[in-house]
Amino acid sequence: MSKQAPARKSLKELMKSGEGLSGFPWPDRYVDFDIAIRRDGTWTYRGDPIRRQKLCQLFATVLQRDEEGAFWLVTPAEKGRIDVEDAPFVAVEMVEETDDAGRPVLNFRTNLDYWVAAGADHPIRVSVDAETGEPSPYIEIRDGLEALIARPVFYDLVERAESVDDGQATELVVSSAGARFSLGRIPL
The missing domain is CATH 3.10.540.10 (duf1285 like domain)
Structure with a gap:
């Protein structure tokens, strides 16, 4: 065989x-x-x-x-x-769906019309500029190549986030495909 x-x-x-x-x-x-x-x-x-x-x-x-x-x-x-200059792709749209287990799945469309679902294989991360404090959110597309999440899409993502307090700070967290991603921490 x-x-x-x-x-x-x-x-x-x-x-x-x-x-x-x-x-x-x-x-x-x-x-x-x-x-x-x-x-x-x-x-x-x-x-x-x-x-x-x-x-x-x-x-x-x-x-x-x-x-x-x-x-x-x-x-x-x-x-x-x-x-x-920053990332090779830009995430220009986000659509939320539900998987078979009833969990939210956040799907992102890039400027080149590629769709990826945030999750373990496509993590979301937020980098904060040390000088300006400006957040730059990203989602991995493939092989270490990321998409910068466009500002309006990031605002939508923040609206969907849940606040988690640990006594010292409030962390904004989103879930997608069973994975959780931090969008940042705000000191109390």
């Missing part, structure tokens, strides 16, 4: 789902792509916005992050570092 290898998804399927083309050794050939992703999720080439979403989705399928946190477009033939 022979064991069949799992079927690989087509590039079109990867572009639609937001999954990445990975699992191959990175090539030695380096190319300067002159591509950047702005904080608002706009992909640029030589400083000009890339207006074709399908092209951005195609590039996103080969987007990877190395151990030092740098972002790369990596194909089996070549690699090139790209600049990312």
